[in-house]
Amino acid sequence: MYGKIALEEAWAIPENFKAYDVSSLAPKGVIGDDLIANLLDVHGTRLTQMDSNGVEMMVLSLSSPGPQGVTNPKDAEELATLANDRLAAEISKNxxxxxxxxxxxxxxxxxxxxELRRCWGDKTKGFVGVILNDYQSAGEDKNIMMFYDEEKYDAFWKVAEELGAPVYLHPREPTPLIYDEMWKARPWLAYSALGYAHRIGMHVLGIVTAGVLDRFPRLKVVIGHMGEHIPYDLYxxxxxxxxxxxxxxxxxxDKLVRGYFGEQLFVTTSGHFSTPALLCAMQEIGSxxxxxxxxxxxxSIPNGCVWFDEHVAVSNRDLVDIGRNNALRVFTRLADSEGVHGLEEKGPRECGVGGLGLKKEREREVEYGLYNRDWDKRLERR
Amino acid sequence: MYGKIALEEAWAIPENFKAYDVSSLAPKGVIGDDLIANLLDVHGTRLTQMDSNGVEMMVLSLSSPGPQGVTNPKDAEELATLANDRLAAEISKNxxxxxxxxxxxxxxxxxxxxELRRCWGDKTKGFVGVILNDYQSAGEDKNIMMFYDEEKYDAFWKVAEELGAPVYLHPREPTPLIYDEMWKARPWLAYSALGYAHRIGMHVLGIVTAGVLDRFPRLKVVIGHMGEHIPYDLYxxxxxxxxxxxxxxxxxxDKLVRGYFGEQLFVTTSGHFSTPALLCAMQEIGSxxxxxxxxxxxxSIPNGCVWFDEHVAVSNRDLVDIGRNNALRVFTRLADSEGVHGLEEKGPRECGVGGLGLKKEREREVEYGLYNRDWDKRLERR
Amino acid sequence: MYGKIALEEAWAIPENFKAYDVSSLAPKGVIGDDLIANLLDVHGTRLTQMDSNGVEMMVLSLSSPGPQGVTNPKDAEELATLANDRLAAEISKNxxxxxxxxxxxxxxxxxxxxELRRCWGDKTKGFVGVILNDYQSAGEDKNIMMFYDEEKYDAFWKVAEELGAPVYLHPREPTPLIYDEMWKARPWLAYSALGYAHRIGMHVLGIVTAGVLDRFPRLKVVIGHMGEHIPYDLYxxxxxxxxxxxxxxxxxxDKLVRGYFGEQLFVTTSGHFSTPALLCAMQEIGSxxxxxxxxxxxxSIPNGCVWFDEHVAVSNRDLVDIGRNNALRVFTRLADSEGVHGLEEKGPRECGVGGLGLKKEREREVEYGLYNRDWDKRLERR
Amino acid sequence: MYGKIALEEAWAIPENFKAYDVSSLAPKGVIGDDLIANLLDVHGTRLTQMDSNGVEMMVLSLSSPGPQGVTNPKDAEELATLANDRLAAEISKNxxxxxxxxxxxxxxxxxxxxELRRCWGDKTKGFVGVILNDYQSAGEDKNIMMFYDEEKYDAFWKVAEELGAPVYLHPREPTPLIYDEMWKARPWLAYSALGYAHRIGMHVLGIVTAGVLDRFPRLKVVIGHMGEHIPYDLYxxxxxxxxxxxxxxxxxxDKLVRGYFGEQLFVTTSGHFSTPALLCAMQEIGSxxxxxxxxxxxxSIPNGCVWFDEHVAVSNRDLVDIGRNNALRVFTRLADSEGVHGLEEKGPRECGVGGLGLKKEREREVEYGLYNRDWDKRLERR
Structure with missing residues (x-):
């Protein structure tokens, strides 16, 4: 599918790694050749891969935990400001x-x-929403967890709603306290395999059940990883x-959690390229x-894109909505006609969807049913 | 679900039965107590059942085969005109x-x-589309079958497109010729169990592959029975x-049959209340x-509505789109603000969808998960 | 469906409530009229409801947390022995x-x-497996959590494997420590809505990733609530x-978590009557x-049974496998021909599955498609 | 998936083309380079492709219509005998x-x-079932269609049941009569796109509703193309x-058509590589x-195998059942321990299913989630 928009895509500045050493996440060969280089890059390998995989737009955000991992308020604020200015500078180049x-x-x-107002005021900075990496760490031992369903955060939600800035809630690692108690003996479960979803899932349900979405009815919240297992458990x-x-x-x-999805609550497919999970989510919360x-x-960009473009068994219309159009409805600045990105909704044909042979070079003829893509390759397995 | 719209709902005039004796379709007790009385009725039992089953609007059409079953052109035209005038008279009462x-x-x-122009000109007649009951019979022995993918019918499609009148293609019985050859020894397969879908499925695919939808790109065609098995075979x-x-x-x-669905080709759930079929159709052609x-x-009205309201496992949004809103986008006269029906799109909450306990009498509190609906009935099986 | 087997069904003795006061779980009217009476009952209301809902067999277990909630080892052991003897006495009556x-x-x-050997040795006691309610609490402040993926528990798993006793891992409430940190401000999330699944999900994945199922390849572990969201996240x-x-x-x-399902790892539908979740689980782990x-x-028994019998859109064969036969393959003592329960595998017809009209009183004639079940009720909504 | 068994695979002898000229089916480039050469070949290109696509066993049958297209009885019988002897000679080589x-x-x-008895008697001939290409043509003008739900064919069904030979019902082209009436003006619909399924679907439902499966309760009938749209319409x-x-x-x-599936009626995926259709069939008739x-x-062999091996989102167990084990339960001679083929049921691991990285050369380590298969290719789209 041409014209895809990707929303949970990490980027980093060297200062970011002070709060959290990502090298443990990625011994060489586990996630590409060099995770840190890939995080720092914008216009090189990243863009090349976007081009060859039909990704028109990437919405970048500072790698987790970002300011949420900094316990000292002043340091955290300075990191946020620094990162926002650096990101705006990179984005504005393209x-x-x-x-x-x-x-x-x-x-x-x-x-x-x-800080949100400062970044939002100038459209040419290219910001279209907010990222919060789960709870804010505080306390000398990093064990204080601040959750945004606490009443005092209404002051923040009010601004996000007023500006129309969707808030992406992204997972992060456990506190030392929780880590010691439950996860230390089984570190492989503490992060992206399980613990990430546990913590951010509780956090987002805390926000919903605290009535934040009721008090700010135009506020939009986004979570990744196919909904952090919430759609499956929604009943x-x-x-x-x-x-x-x-x-x-x-x-x-008079509301159910179910009722917020598609109106104020949205999920992305980030890092969970599972067709059964996607079909389940579509049945529970809708495309x-x-x-x-x-x-x-x-x-990997090709891994996610090959899955989405060729393996997902959903209708043409749902594919382009999930792959592109829904993002324009949620992150409205992407489509703002007076804005800087200027993206527009597209239909299946414009995105090359429907008919695996619907390729640019032979646009006037389509062929269907070629799982083993090219006709001249149908006698050998690729 | 409150506010449902139903589109393939039969009605008859006594003169209709001259062309086709429906009594064979319905020995007493097979389809309600009295099929003929139910066909003739509009404002009695029919409306009462609509009220108690959340059907806000029924779009009525003359029972199959109607004029398509009349071989003499003049007789067929007279039957059509008579039926249209009688139907307008009934509809205009409500x-x-x-x-x-x-x-x-x-x-x-x-x-x-x-004739279409005549009926369409006066909005107060209440017409919102056209019904064609498969091929037009002709010839003395009723064995000539006229299909609307023949070139001469472009004159008709042109008018339907110009007026914005969607055309519902409805099945009918086989000709004597075909009936003799293949179906006579197994009459139980000749009608709604199988033969209906065979014949109308071939007819609609004939129209699509003949390029009718390409020549008339604003034309919309609707078929019932979950798509006459086409969605399942679409690949x-x-x-x-x-x-x-x-x-x-x-x-x-440069097109596939798949690409017309949702744009010019639509299906209804009439008479095929199967959740697996609906899920398959949603994956292939989209909600x-x-x-x-x-x-x-x-x-039966309750049978279809209980299935749709309570058994279908799709998202709230898809349910109200399928149950109501899509009909307003296809049969646009239903929603025409200057028109006579004045229907509007609604959301899940307005339709009482989501939360089985979301009932009018206790609107401020919802409860979920009650398959055995009422709380006080949860200890006994209904 | 006749002949259903239900596996995660709670029962209690008065002494059980010392460790955990269930009254908070159930203000009057939330879960039936009287949760405590229902927990204590076996042969009264419970059996009556089993009869009227097609449940042939209930496998009972002491209500959570049982001995897992008792920090003093001697007290915990005494509670287990007491409960086992009382349960055997009840079961042996029927x-x-x-x-x-x-x-x-x-x-x-x-x-x-x-203790497992003691109970298992005498088949007439009626035991067919083991229940463990998540982590074992220990320590004076109840804050020590003992997980069964620790190496010392191999001594227990060895016995369970040797005897062929499947182990059901059931959720429980958080420790005071965890409760204070994360759940206290949002108690509605701490229990069955979310926290139950978080804790037991981590525990079971801890057991799997610790290699317990590899070291004991004939050991079978069962989890409830449609897999505690693991199937959805399995990719x-x-x-x-x-x-x-x-x-x-x-x-x-050389194994994936996926590979244990259906061989050593099983899920039940307890308390999660969601068709999309069931379909997702079937796609990921198989029926x-x-x-x-x-x-x-x-x-509620009727709520669960009406869902399963009438709403779930799966094939006849899968329905009777999920509803009955799989339980006989996992909990093999239920089917032991020399045993005391004497259950046998059944086919769809024996279970009255397929054709909603396949009722005992008119066994020679079936009818299909009646969501609004009885023919004479098809004109009114039930 | 290693070890797949394929059941509807055509082969031809030159004499076969007398009854039906297949060249019209396949202008050069439409279906491989040379359809006729591929039909005649067994041990060359065909076997090479089986090797490289994980197909362990192909069950061959004379290309449609075979004897069914021969109106003269003696000629038809001679063609059958000739084809059976030639096929046995080819098969016995491998x-x-x-x-x-x-x-x-x-x-x-x-x-x-x-003739069935003659071929069946000697196991070394390698026959495991019967193929019938829809109706038997008769009459000078080829317009007589003989259907096997006619009473006289009980004599044949009796033998098939007695021998335990499953009967594969395969589609064929229309008679001249039917072709003239309905299909001539739209030949693209007359064959595999639509007409094939119409005719064979009616035929198989004719056989079922005529009570053939009731009179011969051990008889097994197989149809291809994901059930010739019957599963979708089963409700x-x-x-x-x-x-x-x-x-x-x-x-x-006291039976429904639904009830025969999985017991006496089976479908194959031949030529309909659609994931939504497969999921629908699994929900309606079971894996x-x-x-x-x-x-x-x-x-194309790679097209079908890439779809099945990599795109189909079903559980490991269902995949190997559908890909292999079910065939051994239906075509029992394939698994006959005293027989000549000697195939055995296999599990997901033996077939390399689960974990896309579960490759022979690095068997001790699996990796999951690589839609873009090889790790070293994850940075480029294949």
Missing amino acids: LKRFAGLVSLSMHDPAQAGE RIDHKLNRARFPNMPMAK RAIMFSIDYPFE | LKRFAGLVSLSMHDPAQAGE RIDHKLNRARFPNMPMAK RAIMFSIDYPFE | LKRFAGLVSLSMHDPAQAGE RIDHKLNRARFPNMPMAK RAIMFSIDYPFE | LKRFAGLVSLSMHDPAQAGE RIDHKLNRARFPNMPMAK RAIMFSIDYPFE
Whole structure:
């Protein structure tokens, strides 16, 4: 599919690695040849791969945990500002192909709002939303976890809603405290295999059940990894959030968690290239609530794109909505006609979807059914 | 789901039964108590059942085969005109709940276009589209079958496109000739169990592959019964309509049958209340190409509605699109703000979808997960 | 479906409530009229509801957390022994309809093995497996969590494998420590809506990745709630358990978590009556790895059975496998021809599956397609 | 997947083309370079492609229509005998990789039974079932169609049941009569795109509803092309075969068509490599009723195998059942321990299923999630 938009794509500045050493995530050969080089790069290998895999636009964000991993408020705020300025500088070199999410320190909700306003005010900076990497760490031992369903954060949500800036909630590692208790003896489960989804899933459900989306009805929240297992459990979640048992739960009494999806809550496919999971999510929350993403460079661009372009068994229309159009409806600045990115909704034909042979060089003739793509290769396995 | 729209709903006038005796379709007890009474009724039992099953609007059409079963052109034209006038008279008594499809003799494409214009001109008649019951019978022995992919019918399609009138292609019984050859020894297969879909499926694919939808790109065609098995076979159909093998096939060389669904080709759920079939259709042609329908009185209204409201496992948004909103996008007169029906698109909450306990009498509190609906009934099986 | 077997069904003795007060789980009206009475009951309301909902066999187990919630080893062991003897006494009154899971204190793996042997030795006690309610609490402040992927527990797993006793891993509440840190401000998420699955999901994946199933290749482990969201995340879990990154992870290097499902790892439908989740699980782990369960009395019997019998859109064969036959293959004592329960595998017809009208009173005639079940009710909504 | 078995694979002798000129099916470049050469070949290109695509066994059958296209009984019988002897001679050269279906003239059911007995008696001939290419043509003008639901054919079905020979019902072209009436003006629909499925679908449903499977309860019938659209329509078919309306339909009154699938009725994937269709079939008829096939040389071997091995999103267990094991349960001679083919059921690991990196050369380590297969290729699109 041509014209794809990818939303959860990491980028880093060297200062970012002070808060979190990513080298442990990636011994050579595990995630590409050089994770750090890939994180620092924008216009080189990254763009080349976008070109050859039908990715028109990447929305970049500072690699996790970013300011959320910095316990000192001043240091966290300075990291956010530094990262935002550096990202704006990179993006502005190629606004047709790149956009960005604003990083924020969440120690002080008012300051977070101010930094967001500063970045948002100038469209040419190229920002289209916010990234928050799960809880804000605080305390000398890094063990204090600040969650954004606490009342004081309404000051921040108010600004995000007012500006129309969608907030992407991204996972991060456990605190030392939790890590010691449960994850230390099984570190392989503590991160992306399981723990990431546990923590961010609880956080986003905390925000929803705290009534944040009710108080700010135009606010949009996005989560990755096919919804951090929430779509699969949605029946049980709604069934068990029984108001007779929990009369003090602040979420609107006449709503279900299910009801926010597609309106204020959205998921992306980042790092979870599973067709059964995607089909399940479509049945539970609907294709309008799902957006394509890769999670580069922690995932391979061709891997995510080959899956999406050729393996996913959904209708043409759903494919282009998930691959492109839904992102324009959620991250509206991408499509802002007075804006800098200037993207427009497209149909299946414009995106080359439907008919595996619908290739640019032979546009007037389509052929269907070639899983082993090229006709002249049908006698040998690729 | 409140606010459903049903599109393939039969109605009859006594004169209709001259062409085709429906009593054989329905010994007492097979389809309700009295099929003929149910066909003749509009504002009685039919409306009562619509009320109690969340059907806001029924689009009525003369029971198959209608004029298509009349071999004499003049008789066929007279039957069409009579039926259209009688239907307009019935509908106009309750335009908020009923609309109609225009019946046409298809012996003479120009006359068909004229009759369509006559009915379409006055919005208060309540017509929103056309019904054609498969091939037009002709010849003394009823064995001539006239199909609308023949070139001369372009004169008719042109009018339908110009007026914006969607055309519903409905199945009918075999000709005596075909009936004798293949179906006579196994009559149970000749009608709705199998033969209906065979004949109308070939007819609609004939129209598509003849290039009718290419020549009239704003024309919309609708078929019932979850697509007459076409969605399930779509991969194979497109794969086998190989242009190298069939260079003279008129359909646009750069299109697949798949590509017309959701744009010019739509299906309804009439009489095929199968969740696996619906899920398959959603994967192949997308939820935007599917619309709810019942096929009353050949199907039971509660049967179709209980299936759709409670058994279908699709997202809230897809349910209301399939149950209502898609119909307003295809049959645009239903939603015409200057029109007589005045229907509007609705969201899941307005339609009471999501949360089985979302009932009018206790609107402020929802509960999820009650397959055995009422709380006080959860200890006994209904 | 007649002949269903339900596997995660709670029962209690008054002494059980010392470790955990369930009344908070169930204000009157939330889960039936009287949760405690329902937990204590076996042969009364419970059996009556089994009869009227097609449940032939319930496998009972002491309500969570049972001995796992008792920090003092001696007290925990005494509670287990007491509960096992009481359960055997109840079950033995009706071995055709009830079986049991052995409760165990897990403070001392050797003692756990001995208690299991004691209960297992006499088939007339009716035990067919083991229940472990997540981690074993220990320590004065209840904050020590003992997980069974620790090496010392091999002594227990060895006995379970030797005896052929499948082990059901059931969730429980958080420790005070974890509760304080993360869940206290949002208690509605701490239990069945989310936290249950988080904790037991980590625990079972800990056991699998620790190589327990490799060291004991005939051992079978069962988890409820449609797999505690693991099936949905299975692609990502396997993808991220990268051996190059985690060379010390003990699980066999030539296996994936996916590969254990259906062989040594099984899920039940308890308390998660979601058709999209079931379809996703079937695509990821296969129907042979899934077994029906209700989670009574925390869930309503008719609610679970109406969902399973009438709403689930799977093939006849899969339905009876999931509803009955798979349980006989996993919990083999249920089917032991020399055993006391004497259950046999059945086909769709024997279970009344396929054709909603296939009812005992009119066995020679079937009818299909009646979502609104009885013919004489097809004109009114039930 | 290693070890696949393919069941609907065409082969021809020059004499076969007298009855039907296949060159029209395949202008150069439409289906491989040379359809006729591919039909005649067994041990050359065909076997090479089987090797490189994980196909262990191909069950060969004379290309359609074979004897069914020969109107003169004696000529038809001679063609069948000739083809059977030639096929046995080819197969016997490599019984580990090839088996065959017996061709039969169906002019005389008794003679058909005798020829089947002759071929079946000697296991070293390698026959494992029967192929019938739809109706038997008769009459000077080829317009007489003989269907096997006629009572006289019980004499043949009796032999097939007695011998345990499954009967594969394969489609063929229309008669001149039917061709003239309906298909001539739209020849692209008359064959594999649509007409094939129409005719053979009616034929097989004719056989089922005539009670053939009731009178011969051990008889097994197989159809290709994902069930000739029957699975998708199964709800409607069963719903509309209403016994009150059709009291004379011979099929057992207490059965539904649905109930025969997986017991006596099976489908293959030949030529319909559609994931949504496969998922729908699995929901309606169950994975045990579905078997892999390609339809070579009318379909490309790599195309079918790449789809099945890499695109189909079903569980490991279902994949190997559909790809191999089900064939051994239906065509039992393939697995006959005293037989000549000696195939055995295999598990996912033996077939290399689960973990795309589970390759022979590095068997001790698996990796998951590589849609873009090889690790060293993850930075470029293949």
